[in-house]
Amino acid sequence: MQYSVGVEYALHCLVYLIDAPSEESVGIKDLAEFQGLSETFLSKVFGKLSKAGIVSSIPGVKGGYKLAKSPEDISFWDVVEAVEGPKPIFQCKNIKDNGYLYREGCCSAPSFCTINLVMLEAEEKMRNYLRGQTLAWLNEELERTLPKQIREDTRKYFRKSNI
Incomplete structure (x- = not known):
């Protein structure tokens, strides 16, 4: 059994969207650049997340994506199912x-x-088990385990890219 790398990228990127102000979005270009992968690949992943109602797509020059639900309401399983599909x-x-x-x-x-x-x-x-692990939980866990400077630098990166 193996989930595609799309699940991992999706979870990482969704965490970055948590801190985005509700009136702003984060561009796919910035998310892809930060992760070091192709925009095309990440666009496909985010298309699936959007179709599943996990993110909302904001059109326009300053467009991008933002969470469509609160982080407490997005489980790891929601992301897995969106990216991989419902097949057993x-x-x-x-x-x-x-x-x-x-x-x-x-x-x-x-x-x-x-x-x-x-x-x-x-x-x-x-x-x-995966339904019990949410983006909010992941965000708290990363806050607890990662060096504070990494978290601050990540937040600055995505704020800077929207200016």
């Missing part, structure tokens, strides 16, 4: 139905695949 990680192919006993007609009673049930339960536990 485990894709049961019902291979048991092709097994020897089913082919020979010895076992015809319908049954649930125990493997699928376990995998779906594990995914649900992971989703629930």
Whole structure:
């Protein structure tokens, strides 16, 4: 199981949007430059975040993106689902139905695949955990763990880019 790097970039960029004043937005160019990646790639990620209602797109020369909801209302799972889509990680192919006993007609009673049930339960536990981790929590955690100068420099970078 692996999430794309788009999830990581999305979470980092969304944290940068938390401190943006509500009447301002942050441009995709600035977000991409700060992260060291292509604008095209980040635009695709932000298109998905916008479609999911996590960010709002502001048109115009000074346009960009801002959070569409409060950081308390945006969970890690919201971001994962927006970027990766709703498809389950485990894709049961019902291979048991092709097994020897089913082919020979010895076992015809319908049954649930125990493997699928376990995998779906594990995914649900992971989703629930990620639903409990919000952007607000991440912001507080970064405030607590990162050197204050890094946080200040980050905020200055995005304020400067909007002037």
